[in-house]
Amino acid sequence: MDRVIETDVLVVGGGGAGFRAAIGARQRGVRVTLASKGPxxxxxxxxxxxxxxxxxxxxxxxxxxxxxxxxxxxxxVMNDIITQGCFLNNQKLVEQYIRRAPQCLRxxxxxxxxxxxxxxxxxxxxxxxxxxxxxxKARAVGVELLEDITLLDLVTDDGAVIGALGLDVxxxxxxxxxxxxxVMASGGWHKxxxxxxxxxxxxxxxxxxxxxxxxxxxxxxxxxxxxxVFLSPPAWMGSIAPYVLxxxxxxxxxxxxxxxxxxQKYDPYTVKVGITTEWNKSFISHATMRxxxxxxxSPNGGVYYSRGDVPWEKIEQVAALMCPDWRYxxxxxxxxxxxxxxxxxxxxxxxxEYFDGGLVVNDRFETDLRGLYAAGExxxxxxxxxxxxxxxxxxxxxxxxxxxxxACYAQTAKILAPGRETLFSLQAAAEEPLRRSDGLNPAKVxxxxxxxxxxxxxxxxxxxxxxxxxxxxxxxxREQLPNxxxxxxxxxxxxEWLDALELGNMVQLLEIATVSALIRTESRxxxxxxxxxLTDNDQWLVENVVRRAGDGFEITPRPVTVTGMALPTGKTPxxxxxxxxxxxxxxxxxxx
Amino acid sequence: xxxxxxxxxxxxxxxxxxxxxxxxDYQVPFQAGMSAxxxxxxxxxxxxxxxxxYDHAGCALGICGRCTGRINGKPGLLCQTIIxxxxxxxxxxAAVVLKDLVVKTGQ
Numbered sequence: 001m002d003r004v005i006e007t008d009v010l011v012v013g014g015g016g017a018g019f020r021a022a023i024g025a026r027q028r029g030v031r032v033t034l035a036s037k038g039p040x041x042x043x044x045x046x047x048x049x050x051x052x053x054x055x056x057x058x059x060x061x062x063x064x065x066x067x068x069x070x071x072x073x074x075x076x077v078m079n080d081i082i083t084q085g086c087f088l089n090n091q092k093l094v095e096q097y098i099r100r101a102p103q104c105l106r107x108x109x110x111x112x113x114x115x116x117x118x119x120x121x122x123x124x125x126x127x128x129x130x131x132x133x134x135x136x137k138a139r140a141v142g143v144e145l146l147e148d149i150t151l152l153d154l155v156t157d158d159g160a161v162i163g164a165l166g167l168d169v170x171x172x173x174x175x176x177x178x179x180x181x182x183v184m185a186s187g188g189w190h191k192x193x194x195x196x197x198x199x200x201x202x203x204x205x206x207x208x209x210x211x212x213x214x215x216x217x218x219x220x221x222x223x224x225x226x227x228x229v230f231l232s233p234p235a236w237m238g239s240i241a242p243y244v245l246x247x248x249x250x251x252x253x254x255x256x257x258x259x260x261x262x263x264q265k266y267d268p269y270t271v272k273v274g275i276t277t278e279w280n281k282s283f284i285s286h287a288t289m290r291x292x293x294x295x296x297x298s299p300n301g302g303v304y305y306s307r308g309d310v311p312w313e314k315i316e317q318v319a320a321l322m323c324p325d326w327r328y329x330x331x332x333x334x335x336x337x338x339x340x341x342x343x344x345x346x347x348x349x350x351x352x353e354y355f356d357g358g359l360v361v362n363d364r365f366e367t368d369l370r371g372l373y374a375a376g377e378x379x380x381x382x383x384x385x386x387x388x389x390x391x392x393x394x395x396x397x398x399x400x401x402x403x404x405x406x407a408c409y410a411q412t413a414k415i416l417a418p419g420r421e422t423l424f425s426l427q428a429a430a431e432e433p434l435r436r437s438d439g440l441n442p443a444k445v446x447x448x449x450x451x452x453x454x455x456x457x458x459x460x461x462x463x464x465x466x467x468x469x470x471x472x473x474x475x476x477x478r479e480q481l482p483n484x485x486x487x488x489x490x491x492x493x494x495x496e497w498l499d500a501l502e503l504g505n506m507v508q509l510l511e512i513a514t515v516s517a518l519i520r521t522e523s524r525x526x527x528x529x530x531x532x533x534l535t536d537n538d539q540w541l542v543e544n545v546v547r548r549a550g551d552g553f554e555i556t557p558r559p560v561t562v563t564g565m566a567l568p569t570g571k572t573p574x575x576x577x578x579x580x581x582x583x584x585x586x587x588x589x590x591x592x
Numbered sequence: 593x594x595x596x597x598x599x600x601x602x603x604x605x606x607x608x609x610x611x612x613x614x615x616x617d618y619q620v621p622f623q624a625g626m627s628a629x630x631x632x633x634x635x636x637x638x639x640x641x642x643x644x645x646y647d648h649a650g651c652a653l654g655i656c657g658r659c660t661g662r663i664n665g666k667p668g669l670l671c672q673t674i675i676x677x678x679x680x681x682x683x684x685x686a687a688v689v690l691k692d693l694v695v696k697t698g699q
Binding site: 037038039148150199232234238330331332441443486487490498 | 625638643648650651652653658694696
């Protein structure tokens with residue numbers, strides 16, 4: 001072993017959930033180490049976010065300087081999150097979200113975030129601003145911060161996690177972690193898809209290693225695609241700037257390759273809610289994909305966005321807020337500004353953006369594996385079948401409690417050194433692509449898998465395609481993964497080596513998601529099956545829980561966790577049920 | 593979409609094995625609006641997978657700053673510098689290279 005690091009709580013992931021968990025654990029007085037796969041406070045999904053923090057308006061109105069609708073209430077938010085999630089939500093986690101959100105927002109303000117807008121039940125800030133505030137706080141409380149370190153596997157002893165094997169991406173050195181508890185906060189697995197809105201680090205490592213070590217995964221078939229993502233020019237591909245602008249400007253014109261305004265064929269109420277609120281992700285992505293599948297898509301598999309009848313002054317006003325001088329993050333969008341002014345279309349489409357499922361946790365954020373906690377996007381969280389409220393709030397409320405609970409657990413647990421043989425065999429397995437003299441190029445295999453995932457596991461699915469994709473993935477697992485070989489044998493910043501290691505995780509998660517999507521013979525939220533177009537509340541108000549079994553896995557249904565809101569019954573056509581859920585919204589306005 | 597090829601000259605140096613840096617030329621299909629990183633992605637995925645540039649956790653959208661380098665001699669972000677034709681891609685300084693276009697931490 002090149003290096004040994006001992007700690008009390010190891011946090012895996014350098015986004016908002018990981019940092020908030022690390023701060024919470026450290027405030028309990030235990031030693032905390034946070035391993036970030038990329039640059040500190042500049043990797044994971046958080047820095048890419050718009051970003052909105054949502055909470056109930058009444059609590060918000062009690063925070064000095066914020067708007068917030070005093071007539072809003074936790075009960076109304078509960079109703080809205082659960083109807084948006086099409087009743088598949090874990091209601092205990094929804095309650096936790098609502099209860100913890102006001103305090104988490106107060107902290108963020110105290111730690112120095114800048115608020116750009118505050119409305120009925122959300123504040124709008126920036127993902128990078130949130131990360132900067134969390135980084136300052138983590139440093140102030142004494143969290144050990146590691147960057148460019150990726151975790152390869154967890155090590156367990158007698159049913160509890162006791163350590164992990166890590167890899168220093170720069171040097172190629174292995175790192176042995178000895179720890180009493182682990183908080184998994186590794187985010188989504190965007191990298192299994194192309195295109196995607198995520199950073200390049202989000203490969204699902206945390207979900208896959210947690211699952212391998214014995215934790216359960218759930219609802220992996222629910223994958224949210226963001227609509228109106230740039231598909232061209234290449235340098236802008238994956239940026240969500242048109243999504244943010246269209247939402248804040250309250251519309252625009254979407255056309256297919258024939259120039260048809262395809263949203264006109266849908267129910268006007270659904271379209272209105274589906275454009276002006278964050279229902280847009282599920283509704284517009286669905287509508288966009290239908291055009292693409294009918295052969296009316298753009299060259300890169302999307303549609304076209306122009307400002308339509310939104311006045312140029314309104315666009316300028318929104319742009320001044322979200323991208324001053326037409327710079328969004330560091331992207332120079334001045335050409336797009338001109339195009340919007342002239343009402344010229346730009347190519348946009350739907351891309352993998354948020355993973356509603358993940359590691360199964362209880363309301364203490366404990367997984368099935370003792371000592372392993374999970375928070376944020378990598379956990380099966382509060383949002384059920386469809387997320388409209390903010391993932392930013394989710395990562396902070398869950399990170400806060402997961403970190404706190406992990407620290408309490410660590411206070412009574414012991415440090416145990418992982419067994420030599422276990423570590424040796426994990427290292428040997430990881431080194432295989434480096435040692436193999438001849439074989440398949442990991443980068444090429446990765447790209448083929450990503451494009452197939454986008455095509456087959458998108459917002460619109462059917463049995464035939466899912467079965468074929470399952471066969472494709474099985475073939476990759478059996479024939480290609482064991483034959484991946486890096487061309488360069490240097491351990492120093494070897495991209496091919498990382499690609500090979502990540503690919504195993506991505507294929508594992510894709511197989512689980514595909515089989516989960518096959519089993520779920522209904523349509524709900526972001527999961528739509530052409531061959532099963534009804535939302536089936538009689539049979540399918542259950543979570544698909546996945547556990548390892550033998551060489552494969554087994555999926556068992558688990559009834560939805562209910563605390564306060566009774567579940568609906570009956571079968572309803574997909575879009576009709578979506579409209580019903582939209583119409584069940586409380587009387588509090590805003591984008592959520 | 594793709595039209596003629598452009599020549600992309602890339603700085604190559606692995607200080608752990610190489611005595612000195614060298615340059616390698618690649619033919620990359622040109623697309624209007626492509627960034628220097630789009631060219632590197634093409635090279636890595638299709639021509640030469642031994643090439644190193646900061647990608648494993650990069651954002652490709654101008655946020656993380658880890659892909660700072662020189663594009664035709666001028667400092668900039670590889671992911672947000674649009675290229676229009678033949679181009680030379682180098683690190684900011686050969687003295688701080690970890691491998692190819694990836695520089696050492698803290699530099």
